[in-house]
Structures are given as C-alpha cells and as structure tokens.
Amino acid sequence: MIPTRTATHTTSGTMLAADGITKRFGSVTAVDDVHLDLDGGIVGLLGPNGAGKTTLLRMLATVMAPDRGTLSLLGMDPASPAARTEVRRRLGYLPQSPRLYGGFTPLEMIDYVAVLKEHTDRSWRRREATAVLEAVGLGDRMHQRIRTLSGGMQQRVALASALIGAPDLLVLDEPATGLDPEQRIALRSVLAQTAHRGCVVLSTHNTAEVAALCQHVLVMDRGRICWSGTPAELAAEAAGRVWESDVEEPTAVRSWLTGPGSRRHVGALPAGATAASPTVDDGYLLVTRLAR
C-alpha cells in the first residue's frame, strides 16, 4: 500500500493558499475541503474527468466563490470586493471552454480583454496585444476573424488574452489543448517567464507535460487533493511497482497495452518480474487508483 502524502503542499511563501475550500452543486460536492499553500512556480493539476479540477480553477480565478473555506490569492482574500478587483488586475485566466466572439479579429479580442483589464492607453494595448499574439504563434493571423480560425488557433487567442498585461498569477484550464508539439514548447517558455515572477496553475491530462513543465503537481480525485509533490516524487511513487510483460497480469492495479504484444503493469511486483523505470504516468495511475 502506498502511503498517501499530505494533501497540503507547503512551500516557503503564500502566493496562493486555500484553507478547506468546498464547492457544492446541489447534492454533488465538486471540490471537497481542499487545502493549498503554494509559492510561485508552475503547478500542474492532474486528475480524471469529473475530479473537480475545473471547479477548483474557477475559484482560483475568482470566477466563483467557495461555499466554505477561505482563499488567499497573491496575499489577498478574494471574498472582499476591493481585494478581488486587485487580484483580477494581476490575474490571467484561460477557461476550459472559452467562448470568444467570432466577429472579432484576435487583435480586437485581445484589445477588448485589455480594456476589461483597465488598460486605457490605446498604444500600449496595441503593442501588448501584438506581443502576446506573437508569443502564442498567431502573429500572422491577428487580422483574421476568429470564426475563420481553427479550434486550436481559437484556443491560442484565449491563451493570449490570459497573458496580456504580464499577470503575476496565471490560471489555465488545459492550456495545451489544440497546440502542436512546437507550439507546446513555445508555451513552456511563455509560462516559465510568468512562473519566474509569479505563479502558474494549470490543469492537464498530459503527464508528460507535467513532467516537463511543472515544479509542483497536485493530483485531484473526487473533489479532493489526493496527492501533492514534485513530478519526480510522483514518478517515485511507482518505483519498484512497474514492470513490463507480454501477457495480462490480473494482480496488477493498472495494466495497459504499450505496443503489439507488449503490456505495462503497475502494482505489486510479481515474483520473477523485473521492475521497469517508473514515469510520472505510472505514479499518477497508481495514486489515483489507490485513492479510491
């Protein structure tokens, strides 16, 4: 049995803190008594569909209030209207399904979001909008109507709108959706810049992304943070518990095909099997299964 790590990840500061935040929708508890204490860097939020990742991110983005518990974002309590406005001035948010007005060009959309973020200087808006669109690889599409862009490009327009104004706190719900490998690499460098001065919290289903990008990982399941640590620590959870073979293994916690006739297994190592090198993927599959 893998020991469950503490659900509160503590580092040296309080860029982002949550104390027992809970959110219910009717009889469903989407986020259940979550505690966080994070100080900068890139934080990856992993979890199966319906784990509560989007609801947690929406609360961190000040889009909705928790039913219970308290939040501290950039050292301020968003429950206070004045503090919430101040947090939003330093916040960038990418929702899971951004619905952007298709009649705008990307440049117009970013300019509009900049107005919402209280940037009144027109030339500043133009300059910054151009810069963030180039950062997400849309420099050559900024004059094209959004409705004519592909889904991936529209996602990048939304990502650019989160980046405008160099926010200190970036909350991104699946930012890599629709990006090709080259654009994912470009995204990493953009996020690293924000992480250098503030904090980036992103949700993803891509464990490789987490391994390459994040300093901290939170694993969510059924509304709770069931694991917290670094990507290396998450991979280490599966150390000595991963092996490969060409047959199904009924005793394995998880077992999946990796190629023709080849399977990878996570669980208690059977007698005679040789342990394989564990990955973040293995650690994630193990902790989410054992949390149930």
Added chain:
Amino acid sequence: MTQTWHADEETLRDWATGAAVPLLAASVEAHLLRCEECRARTRTLSTRTTASDAVRRWDALADRIDRPRSNPFLRLGLATPGLRAAWLASLLLLLALPVLVSVAGLRLPLMMALAPVAPLAAVALAYGREAEPAGEIALAAPSAGLRVVAARAALVALSAVPFGVGGAMAVGLPVQLAFGWLLPGAALASLVALAGTTRLDPALVAATLGTTWAVAVSWPAASRRVPVDVVNDLVASAPGQLLALAVALAAIALTTTRRDTVAYRRNA
C-alpha cells in the same frame, strides 16, 4: 451585397510597393478595407517582399482595419453587433415615440408607457451572457460584474435620453411629457439592475416589468374611462416623480450593496 470583384496580383503588388498611381492606389485601398480575400493575398505579397514601403503600407492598412476604439467606455458598451443594435434600437425608439405621440394626437399615453422601457431593456441586455464577447474570460477581469453592466447601461441611457427629450421638445410635446418619463425609466432600469444581483433572469424581469408598466399606464386611457391627460399628469406629478425617484435610489443603493453577487456569487 456580396463582394464578387477582386484585384489582380499585379495591382496589389503595385499598391504594396507604392508603384500604383495615386488614383489607383486609393481605389485599391478602399477595396482592401472591405475585402478579406484580397487582404489575405496582399499579406502574402507583403511577406514575400522586403520593401520597407510595402510593409509600412500594409501595417497602416491593418491598423485602420483593426483600429481599436480609442474610448474604453465605447469599447465595452458597443463591442458587438448585438450591443450596437440594442443601443441603436433604444435611440430609434426614443426618437420615434414623440413623433408617434404627436401623430396619434395623444389618444394613448404612449410616451409615458413606452419611453421608460428603453433604459430598462438596455440594462437587461447589458447582463446577457451573449452580450459578452470574451465569455468567461471577462468574469476574471477587474471590471467584471456591476462595473461592466453599469458602463453598458449608462452608455445607452446617456446617449438615448437626449434623443427622447429633444425629440419630444422638437415636436412640441408638453414639458411634463418630455421629461416626465425619465424618473420612471430610471426606476424600472434600477429594478432590473437589482434583479441582476439575484438568481432571477434580468431579461425576464425586464420583460415582465416593462409589460406591466406599459399596460398599467395605457389601460385606463385605452378603456376610455380615464382621459389621457389624467394618466400623464399622474405620472408627471410631484408625488409620482418622487415615488419613482425613491424607487430608483433604493434599487441603486441595494444593487451597490449587493454588487458582489452580480458576477462572483451569481456564478456559484
């Protein structure tokens, strides 16, 4: 009208490199402002050439096409065709009403019944999710909530009121009729704003309030039991105006107190 004619590549290249004569250049530029297809082709031409003049010309054109509205207030209020249509509809309604009233010979208290509905509808529209071009992204912006709603409603009200009052004065309606609808309009709009701090749909509240008001004001005169002047005088009287002012102030005060719920807790 559908755009069918497109400039050929040589013409576009001449324009991009500055080789086109002034008349042709002006014509091409006017066409490019309307034609996305030719802009796309010109972009390709511009990226294939290193001529600084071509790049400068292209940048200048792109700047004209995408020029952001310089006034952030207008940018928030008139961002989409839906918002612009609502603004225009309010203006037209308030401009047409005095003329209608004048033509109808005051057989119905149309001005008092319908003019207050324009600001009310504007507030209802300002709340609509469809009115927000940035979708959920806007909810995490510092101006989210009451500020953006108030900016949109104020834009419509501030621009429409002079039309309503000016139009009424121009067609010679009595002063009490030209100004008497303003406070009831403010009261109804404030009530819709207050509804936006609850889980009620502001559009539904606006429709209910607007219909109730219009029927309540026009019914007695329509049934011919009460002269039109009596209804108009009653609404424009000091007690009627004071009551409307009190309702507006109370609703505004309550909305401000509950502004937290406009976006933050409303989404919860």
